[in-house]
Amino acid sequence: AQRVTQPEKLLSVFKGAPVELKCNYSYSGSPELFWYVQYSRQRLQLLLRHISRESIKGFTADLNKGETSFHLKKPFAQEEDSAMYYCALLTHSQGGSEKLVFGKGTKLTVNP
Amino acid sequence: SAVISQKPSRDICQRGTSLTIQCQVDSQVTMMFWYRQQPGQSLTLIATANQGSEATYESGFVIDKFPISRPNLTFSTLTVSNMSPEDSSIYLCSVERPGQGNYNEQFFGPGTRLTVL
Numbered sequence: 001a002q003r004v005t006q007p008e009k010l011l012s013v014f015k016g017a018p019v020e021l022k023c024n025y026s027y028s029g030s031p032e033l034f035w036y037v038q039y040s041r042q043r044l045q046l047l048l049r050h051i052s053r054e055s056i057k058g059f060t061a062d063l064n065k066g067e068t069s070f071h072l073k074k075p076f077a078q079e080e081d082s083a084m085y086y087c088a089l090l091t092h093s094q095g096g097s098e099k100l101v102f103g104k105g106t107k108l109t110v111n112p
Numbered sequence: 113s114a115v116i117s118q119k120p121s122r123d124i125c126q127r128g129t130s131l132t133i134q135c136q137v138d139s140q141v142t143m144m145f146w147y148r149q150q151p152g153q154s155l156t157l158i159a160t161a162n163q164g165s166e167a168t169y170e171s172g173f174v175i176d177k178f179p180i181s182r183p184n185l186t187f188s189t190l191t192v193s194n195m196s197p198e199d200s201s202i203y204l205c206s207v208e209r210p211g212q213g214n215y216n217e218q219f220f221g222p223g224t225r226l227t228v229l
Contacts, residue, residue, distance in 0.1 A: 004154075043116075043220050043221065043222045043223065044155075044204070044220040045219075045220070046211065046217050046218070049215065051215065052215065086154070086155070097160065097168065099145075099157050099160070099170070100155075100157065100218060101157075102154040102155040102156075103154055104152075104153060104154040105154065
């Protein structure tokens, strides 16, 4: 079964503290994973994807196939990081179509 | 990137009625996607709409309930038919376009917040 699990519905940290948003996946194929972010009153947007191996806004995420995880990390959280974060898995059907499967999201609050 | 607009941004509807949501993109795209996000839940793909062909529906979604039109490469509509309170959700339109680096990326509209009484 194709599934993305974000175990934390809510996560609260203080400014300057490290933050880790957890994501685990279940997929029989080769996984392609993403983190999307939705800031207050803004639309959902791509934060980063594991293929590009970039650090965006100080966030990184490493794909760990052994643990089937793609946790999002930032060493020093900022107040502007407060948002809803969604982990997503790109799946491929036998017919060749692609679709994104999303986790339920984690609401991150960074307190001053 | 892609600029995507949706109409209406929100609506409150009576049980048994239907609502058509419009999605307009600022440039031509092959694939458009419709998602639903129920309260406290994840985004769930309803269907993929390609211009010139029938929409492809995901398991649990049927054309009679969620008819989709795709008359051209910049526009699509999703109708939520014979609504019930369980249809209260945010409905999102999405398109796939070249994004960061050389990779395709899904861009999302602002969403339509539907409340069914």
